Amino acid sequence: MIACLERYVHETDAESRQDDDVSSICKTLDLQGSIEFGGGSTGFADKDFGGVYSFEPSAVIRPSCADDVARVVKAASRSSNLTVAARGNGHSINGQAMAHRGLVLDMRSTEDNHFKLLTINGVYYVDVSGGALWEDVLKRCVLEFGMAPRSWTDYLSLTVGGTLSNAGVSGQAFRYGPQTSNVTELEVVTGKGDVLICSENENPELFFGVLGGLGQFGVITRARVVLQSAPDMVRWIRVVYSEFDEFTQDAELLVTQPVKGESSFDYVEGFVFVNSDDRVNGWPSVSLDPKHGFEPDFLPPTAGSVLYCLEVALHYNSDDNLSAVDTVVSRLLGRLGFNRNLKFQVDVSYVDFLLRVKRAEEQAKASRIWDSPHPWLNMFVSKSDIAEFDRAVFKKILKDGIGGPMLVYPVLRSKWDNRTSVMVPDEEIFYLVALLRFTCPNPKPPSVEKLVAQNHEIIQYCNKRGSDFKLYLPHYKSQEEWKNHFGNQWTRFVEMKACFDPMAILSPGQNIFSRLPQP
Numbered sequence: 021m022i023a024c025l026e027r028y029v030h031e032t033d034a035e036s037r038q039d040d041d042v043s044s045i046c047k048t049l050d051l052q053g054s055i056e057f058g059g060g061s062t063g064f065a066d067k068d069f070g071g072v073y074s075f076e077p078s079a080v081i082r083p084s085c086a087d088d089v090a091r092v093v094k095a096a097s098r099s100s101n102l103t104v105a106a107r108g109n110g111h112s113i114n115g116q117a118m119a120h121r122g123l124v125l126d127m128r129s130t131e132d133n134h135f136k137l138l139t140i141n142g143v144y145y146v147d148v149s150g151g152a153l154w155e156d157v158l159k160r161c162v163l164e165f166g167m168a169p170r171s172w173t174d175y176l177s178l179t180v181g182g183t184l185s186n187a188g189v190s191g192q193a194f195r196y197g198p199q200t201s202n203v204t205e206l207e208v209v210t211g212k213g214d215v216l217i218c219s220e221n222e223n224p225e226l227f228f229g230v231l232g233g234l235g236q237f238g239v240i241t242r243a244r245v246v247l248q249s250a251p252d253m254v255r256w257i258r259v260v261y262s263e264f265d266e267f268t269q270d271a272e273l274l275v276t277q278p279v280k281g282e283s284s285f286d287y288v289e290g291f292v293f294v295n296s297d298d299r300v301n302g303w304p305s306v307s308l309d310p311k312h313g314f315e316p317d318f319l320p321p322t323a324g325s326v327l328y329c330l331e332v333a334l335h336y337n338s339d340d341n342l343s344a345v346d347t348v349v350s351r352l353l354g355r356l357g358f359n360r361n362l363k364f365q366v367d368v369s370y371v372d373f374l375l376r377v378k379r380a381e382e383q384a385k386a387s388r389i390w391d392s393p394h395p396w397l398n399m400f401v402s403k404s405d406i407a408e409f410d411r412a413v414f415k416k417i418l419k420d421g422i423g424g425p426m427l428v429y430p431v432l433r434s435k436w437d438n439r440t441s442v443m444v445p446d447e448e449i450f451y452l453v454a455l456l457r458f459t460c461p462n463p464k465p466p467s468v469e470k471l472v473a474q475n476h477e478i479i480q481y482c483n484k485r486g487s488d489f490k491l492y493l494p495h496y497k498s499q500e501e502w503k504n505h506f507g508n509q510w511t512r513f514v515e516m517k518a519c520f521d522p523m524a525i526l527s528p529g530q531n532i533f534s535r536l537p538q539p
């Protein structure tokens with residue numbers, strides 16, 4: 021396991037002494053929340069969803085408010101080398117929310133601190149905690165206000181602070197942008213321990229820096245999220261293509277068509293699947309309804325090793341006339357060139373649609389694949405490079421599948437605020453590519469090292485070809501690579517670090533900056 025290889029530090033006397041310091045430092049904190057030494061009662065803080073890395077913290081702290089977070093950060097700044105990692109729900113892949121012998125803030129303990137509806141100039145917002153899970157935000161917003169955030173992730177057991185530190189992308193992003201484009205104010209505890217409110221007009225450098233800032237500039241303790249009225253129902257549809265260019269042409273048509281007067285789909289995603297009867301990677305992964313299976317006889321003889329599925333959804337209300345919904349769907353689908361015999365659809369409640377991956381999680385937990393390692397790779401690839409990516413990566417390197425979804429769908433750069441820290445390709449249309457690998461424990465799965473090497477092969481291919489791409493949820497081992505990742509934004513990123521976290525205390529697991537001693 022890489023986890024073992026990466027345990028690069030042997031316990032030294034200095035480190036043992038540091039542990040002593042940690043307990044005495046923590047005793048003087050006088051927090052409203054609680055402290056636990058070592059990796060927490062379940063040892064959860066030295067693991068993450070990726071299951072590839074493991075770094076044990078000295079203490080896990082459950083803050084109860086922003087002031088607790090500030091006290092922890094200030095105490096770390098008075099120590100010689102303590103770091104502080106905010107941990108959302110630990111769904112990172114590469115140890116990003118860990119702190120080797122540092123302090124981990126379990127932000128989930130703050131999840132109930134904020135939940136308030138506001139209207140400003142006729143627009144509705146909800147103030148939520150940085151440690152709140154999006155699934156709880158959804159349920160409470162729908163239940164209490166009949167409203168919901170506009171932009172989501174596919175899976176909602178992620179925290180508000182965790183996704184806002186990256187971007188937060190799903191099938192609504194083509195219209196509303198990522199989650200980072202759908203918040204207007206944050207409360208942040210900086211690496212100096214200052215509790216600041218920031219927005220486009222107040223402390224704007226901090227506001228835009230923190231959004232997509234990989235936890236480098238501050239800990240998000242509250243976010244103001246834009247709301248819209250929540251529909252009751254969703255028509256959820258999947259259609260199949262055998263040719264990549266037809267799939268991308270239709271996906272791009274859907275995400276670029278203007279939303280004026282006429283309805284359009286509210287969600288557009290897509291994925292690649294294997295042209296075989298493989299239960300996980302192939303035809304059976306497409307159908308939405310067990311009563312309506314995939315009929316491979318309808319595939320043309322020219323179909324290749326992989327096929328493409330466009331996934332769309334239309335919101336409606338339960339008192340809408342269903343034949344009117346059918347008419348809108350027929351009109352929208354009528355323009356597309358998918359295989360007419362391979363169309364799957366179901367009607368589900370809006371909340372069930374947004375919680376769709378939760379059901380997959382329950383099944384995966386039952387078959388023990390949820391807890392196995394997940395060496396995932398997420399990237400943004402420009403429209404100009406995506407066809408070649410399909411030829412080299414989907415059709416060759418990954419032609420047998422990855423044991424989980426291979427997402428590929430377009431989004432629009434103009435919906436991403438380029439003042440945030442998120443790095444995306446230069447072109448207006450770029451594709452989210454997510455290789456969501458699951459490794460089944462039985463029969464013996466391919467080694468994690470092999471899968472990580474395959475990810476590197478894909479990245480190397482893109483680099484060699486000179487593709488316009490960026491890693492999403494990036495992970496690098498050297499500062500040189502981070503410099504390349506940020507390109508001409510690197511200087512700004514370094515300046516912001518010097519301004520808001522000058523001793524590099526925060527989010528050490530991103531491996532961008534090293535903790536500096538006290539001046």
Ligand SMILES: Cc1cc2nc3c(=O)[nH]c(=O)nc-3n(C[C@H](O)[C@H](O)[C@H](O)COP(=O)(O)OP(=O)(O)OC[C@H]3O[C@@H](n4cnc5c(N)ncnc54)[C@H](O)[C@@H]3O)c2cc1C
Pocket residue numbers: 068069105106107108109110111112113116117118127150151172173174175177178179180181182183185186187188189190234235238239240241493527529530
């Ligand atoms: C099953 C699954 C499905 C996913 N689906 C999607 C998807 O559809 N779209 C998408 O965009 N992403 C998706 N992701 C990726 C996910 O958005 C990121 O991994 C996210 O960081 C996880 O959130 P978390 O709350 O678990 O954060 P963590 O993994 O705990 O933390 C991530 C980073 O953010 C920092 N951080 C955490 N909380 C805070 C805070 N309050 N303030 C400042 N920094 C903080 C941490 O220090 C760390 O650096 C998925 C991940 C999984 C495992």
